[in-house]
Amino acid sequence: xxxxxxxxxxxxxxxxxxxxxxxxxxxxxxxxxxxxxxxxxxxxxxxxxxxxxxxxxxxxxxxxxxxxxxxxxxxxxxxxxxxxxxxxxxxxxxxxxxxxxxxxxxxxxxxxxxxxxxxxxxxxxxxxxxxxxxxxxxxxxxxxxxxxxxxxxxxxxxxxxxxxxxxxxxxxxxxxxxxxxxxxxxxxxxxxxxxxxxxxxxxxxxxxxxxxxxxxxxxxxxxxxxxxxxxxxxxxxxxxxxxxxxxxxxxxxxxxxxxxxxxxxxxxxxxxxx
Amino acid sequence: xxxxxxxxxxxxxxxxxxxxxxxxxxxxxxxxxxxxxxxxxxxxxxxxxxxxxxxxxxxxxxxxxxxxxxxxxxxxxxxxxxxxxxxxxxxxxxxxxxxxxxxxxxxxxxxxxxxxxxxxxxxxxxxxxxxxxxxxxxxxxxxxxxxxxxxxxxxxxxxxxxxxxxxxxxxxxxxxxxxxxxxxxxxxxxxxxxxxxxxxxxxxxxxxxxxxxxxxxxxxxxxxxxxxxxxxxxxxxxxxxxxxxxxxxxxxxxxxxxxxxxxxxxxxxxx
Ligand SMILES: [Fe+2]
Ligand SMILES: [Fe+2]
Ligand SMILES: [Zn+2]
Ligand SMILES: [Zn+2]
Numbered sequence: 001x002x003x004x005x006x007x008x009x010x011x012x013x014x015x016x017x018x019x020x021x022x023x024x025x026x027x028x029x030x031x032x033x034x035x036x037x038x039x040x041x042x043x044x045x046x047x048x049x050x051x052x053x054x055x056x057x058x059x060x061x062x063x064x065x066x067x068x069x070x071x072x073x074x075x076x077x078x079x080x081x082x083x084x085x086x087x088x089x090x091x092x093x094x095x096x097x098x099x100x101x102x103x104x105x106x107x108x109x110x111x112x113x114x115x116x117x118x119x120x121x122x123x124x125x126x127x128x129x130x131x132x133x134x135x136x137x138x139x140x141x142x143x144x145x146x147x148x149x150x151x152x153x154x155x156x157x158x159x160x161x162x163x164x165x166x167x168x169x170x171x172x173x174x175x176x177x178x179x180x181x182x183x184x185x186x187x188x189x190x191x192x193x194x195x196x197x198x199x200x201x202x203x204x205x206x207x208x209x210x211x212x213x214x215x216x217x218x219x220x221x222x223x224x225x226x227x228x229x230x231x232x233x234x235x236x237x238x239x240x241x242x243x244x245x246x247x248x249x250x251x252x253x254x255x256x257x258x259x260x261x262x263x264x265x266x267x268x269x270x271x272x273x274x
Numbered sequence: 275x276x277x278x279x280x281x282x283x284x285x286x287x288x289x290x291x292x293x294x295x296x297x298x299x300x301x302x303x304x305x306x307x308x309x310x311x312x313x314x315x316x317x318x319x320x321x322x323x324x325x326x327x328x329x330x331x332x333x334x335x336x337x338x339x340x341x342x343x344x345x346x347x348x349x350x351x352x353x354x355x356x357x358x359x360x361x362x363x364x365x366x367x368x369x370x371x372x373x374x375x376x377x378x379x380x381x382x383x384x385x386x387x388x389x390x391x392x393x394x395x396x397x398x399x400x401x402x403x404x405x406x407x408x409x410x411x412x413x414x415x416x417x418x419x420x421x422x423x424x425x426x427x428x429x430x431x432x433x434x435x436x437x438x439x440x441x442x443x444x445x446x447x448x449x450x451x452x453x454x455x456x457x458x459x460x461x462x463x464x465x466x467x468x469x470x471x472x473x474x475x476x477x478x479x480x481x482x483x484x485x486x487x488x489x490x491x492x493x494x495x496x497x498x499x500x501x502x503x504x505x506x507x508x509x510x511x512x513x514x515x516x517x518x519x520x521x522x523x524x525x526x527x528x529x530x531x532x533x534x535x536x537x538x539x540x541x542x543x544x545x
Contacts, residue, residue, distance in 0.1 A: 022385050036389075055390055
């Protein structure tokens with residue numbers, strides 16, 4: 001079942017993962033359920049899918065896409081990372097829909113993970129969104145993806161990352177796509193809400209945010225984090241997002257909640273004070 | 275038909291220690307003014323009874339990996355595969371390996387794989403550091419804690435009989451920094467050379483370049499000395515003779531190369 005994040009303009013798709021000790025990117029002992037998200041951005045006849053979700057949720061994502069795209073099954077895709085939690089439904093989606101363009105960074109072509117037929121057909125649609133700059137830094141080469149005239153996703157390589165990663169900024173809806181950060185929102189039951197949007201009901205703690213961050217970003221507690229904090233505050237101050245849309249974990253919606261979760265994240269990036 | 279296979283040196287596969295064969299393909303990295311090459315290696319460790327593939331190689335190299343395995347294994351199936359961590363260059367061929375060898379056991383820290391590859395769940399077998407896989411004839415593969423890593427579910431491996439340590443993204447570096455624009459690919463034979471056969475030592479800048487991009491966190495964590503002290507202790511304890519990284523030439527002269535890798539890692543720190 002898909003979830004409307006911002007009317008028909010941003011829709012979250014995907015399933016939930018039971019936290020049962022078999023997932024590496026959550027803290028040891030984490031329980032409950034974590035949503036795994038991909039997002040369909042729509043504007044007129046333009047559609048851009050941000051990530052593709054997990055292979056284990058393939059069927060529900062395909063069903064939702066059929067319902068949302070109708071007969072005209074054309075869409076473009078943008079991968080925030082070339083990691084399997086983002087790309088592992090590429091093949092089934094490419095098999096069912098007409099992929100117009102694929103925006104991805106890094107040296108590995110994700111199409112190559114799949115069988116020869118789809119690989120050959122799709123290679124030409126790939127657009128490299130980064131290039132290597134000074135000292136091996138990834139820089140956005142396609143700083144904007146047009147969803148439709150007047151609706152763009154602005155692409156940036158975040159300073160806060162582990163592997164090559166791209167964030168997307170949808171100014172039209174005030175949504176920031178943060179890939180594998182801000183992933184800490186979990187649910188107590190698999191049919192819980194994929195969105196945290198009520199200040200009164202938000203039970204998130206600073207400790208939870210830090211533990212989720214350190215589970216994947218193991219190095220943060222022993223790192224020089226000042227530049228990361230500065231970069232993150234700057235980003236949020238400049239863009240003033242209304243919604244944080246991570247590739248897993250609950251969506252965080254509403255200015256006050258965004259501010260609160262940003263503060264949790266900034267605290268997690270001050271391990272020397274924690 | 276489009277040529278999908280990445281560069282694989284004619285000099286590979288190559289037996290680099292008793293029972294351990296190096297298979298590799300090279301990925302070109304485009305810098306501002308030149309192209310340099312990085313290895314994406316896989317290694318096959320063989321005992322008298324069974325065999326284990328360490329990392330799966332890049333998906334685009336599947337055809338050549340599959341043919342090389344046919345040549346090395348003859349009519350025997352591959353018994354085990356050990357993906358060091360779930361990034362595409364290390365695991366992208368898992369479904370193809372399971373299709374080719376239906377009884378294969380995927381061993382290691384297999385967290386997350388059930389979400390990425392639901393079709394291979396019956397083949398997944400969790401292993402923790404210290405666990406051993408018996409390959410027969412005195413050959414064992416031992417799971418080792420990964421001391422240099424990006425993803426948290428990374429593991430290293432060791433073949434005690436041959437003294438080979440498999441370090442995944444650890445001990446990675448680029449070679450041939452001085453290639454000019456006319457010379458976009460590695461020189462014939464370079465990719466299959468061990469570090470003591472390279473014409474010049476690895477440049478610290480190239481080790482730093484690779485570390486700073488593949489191990490991005492090295493830019494922020496200024497603890498290379500502690501990390502490499504621990505790695506040095508591990509190598510002494512195990513009796514490591516050869517280091518086999520996924521993204522670099524096989525390291526045969528550890529005392530000369532380890533300080534360069536350590537210095538490159540230190541130089542990757544930026545603040
Ligand atoms: Fe790699
Ligand atoms: Fe890696
Ligand atoms: Zn790697
Ligand atoms: Zn090469």
